Amino acid sequence: MRNLMPKSALVLILVAAGAISASAAGSEDDFKTAYAAAEAANKEAGKLRNQWTTTANTLAAAKKAADAGDFDKATASAKEAEALAKASIFQATSEKTRWREMEIR
Amino acid sequence: MASTIRVRATSSGETTEVQALIQHPMDSGFVKNAKGETIPPHFIQQLTFEHDGKNVFTADWGGGISKDPYVKFTFKGGKKGDELKIGWVDNKGATDTTTAKIQ
Amino acid sequence: MKLRSAIYLASAALSLALLTLASTLPSDAADKVDPVADAKAFKKFFTDKFPKVKLEDFVNGPYSMNEDLYKQWQDKEQFPPYEFSLEMGKEMFSKPFKNGKTYADCFENGGIGVRQNYPYFDAKEGKVITLELALNRCREANGEAPYSYVRDEMAALTAYMAFTSRGKPMDIKIPDDPRALAAYENGKEYFYTRRGQLNFSCATCHVQSPGERIRAEILAPALGIVNAMPIYRSEWSGMGTTSRRFTTCNSQIRGVPLSPQDDEYRNVEYYLSYVSNGLPISGPGARP
């Protein structure tokens, strides 16, 4: 199973990691902004028929933390969710042509 | 409601091979459901086979038998057209019985 | 070819830019849709990869690839775990709806021995009709509520219809209609497109790695995989439809599944069934 993770996966991870490190201490407003951005990105991924379960889970975690009043954690989760959603968008977009590399012909 | 018991019994002349498949959850009592609650034990404890008024096989089962349990055994005798009687009882007291013709 | 390697080497941002360009090019410039050639290449790929496995045996999934598994399967087939579902399907199939009609009234030959013709392309609607969809449409046309595509009733009905068609070669037709070809091509694209956080396509598991273990499961070859549907999976402790298989595959790779019988799922079933043409129907199947 070594070869199951192609190069593009690395790219996706890098994209995600970059966005996570940008997280900062947050207020409720920061959270709301971050959450809205994550939701918007995930909605776009949905239009591309490629949402990730991890995005939904991370969004849920963000909401839960916010409900508990932990806006630092909530904001960080929301930003992570946005990064995941963006990675899924990138994946869907690049696969529009890349899928043919795998095709049996 | 159809019987929970399916039986295939085939006579080779000298012996009869019996296979049975039973519809039953066979919950062991060690498994949790999606909510994290333990599913209480619910399994068949005893299964009997009778041919010509005589017991030919008894199974004593615990919760370690697979869901929809299966068993196969062979006994001497039994002719085509003979009847087999099969019955089970589980740990909650539910039972089912059926008869099957030897093929 | 040049475009492809360029994308491969480009950075994320750069490739995104390139891709925007690429998507404006006609995507089938070098790739005329040729299902006949596809099916031939698909079979050759698997028979080359598994020279010991007979073509018709690919429908037995992972059992065709591993002796120890094959024996366990043979043991199970003596009294298969889908037996109860099959009986339930037979009973349901013959029981009249409230209006007195039955499923048999909705299908050619009364629904017996016709599994190999599904899915088919419906020229009137311009879309692919699967057996599961046809069954629910039959229910609705007769005033009955449709069944869930992933639950036991649908599995039982398709199990019975598959059983009456066992051994018949899969016989999917692609009419000379650009919409049918487009549906086929869309199904193929879905099959090979990587998705989910794990970045797997259907092909990652079922073309590149059949016979291998992923975590604990032995992967089935894509060739003939639909011929065995529906399946009793020990892992599920129960039956599953083609819809259930597609949606759970998606969630396992951390992708949000589409709704059962969405266009992509019907199209990928159309593609997979077409490239498995000639292989026998073996459903209902039993799987680990």
Place this chain on the structure above:
Amino acid sequence: MSDVEFSATRRLILQGAGAVALIGLGNLPFLTSALAAANDKYPEEAFKQKSDADVIKTLYGKTAEPSDKVKMDAPEIAENGAVVPISVSTTLTDVTSVAFLVSENPNVLIAKYNIPAGTLPNVANRIKMAKTSNVTVLVEAGGKLYSASKEVKVTVGGCGG
């Protein structure tokens, strides 16, 4: 069969199961007679034991001796722990019972099969395995106890079964 006998047999089988709703059990006369004829009490205690040794002690009260006349057929690697096909056959004579044990399961005893005279000592069944474990089959023959064991690898546990 009288009601008294009937309820006595029921109590025997269902000991510990508590109150039982005896509804819709139309076919019971045969069942109870069959169970009574088996002349075997359900070995409730043995099914609760947590080790091979305790099962053997509770069930038979004697020790088992490994024998190459006991043949167990079990997979090397179970395709799924929820359904592991296992069978036994033996050339031993006067077999009165066989039993299947899985050492690593929460309850070790899986099944005991009572073999009356005239029934062959060949039994196949499907069992659950929580994880990789030694599987032992016991054969009671001529008043003695024989055994055979084999390790079966499990990659997907069957306690979900």
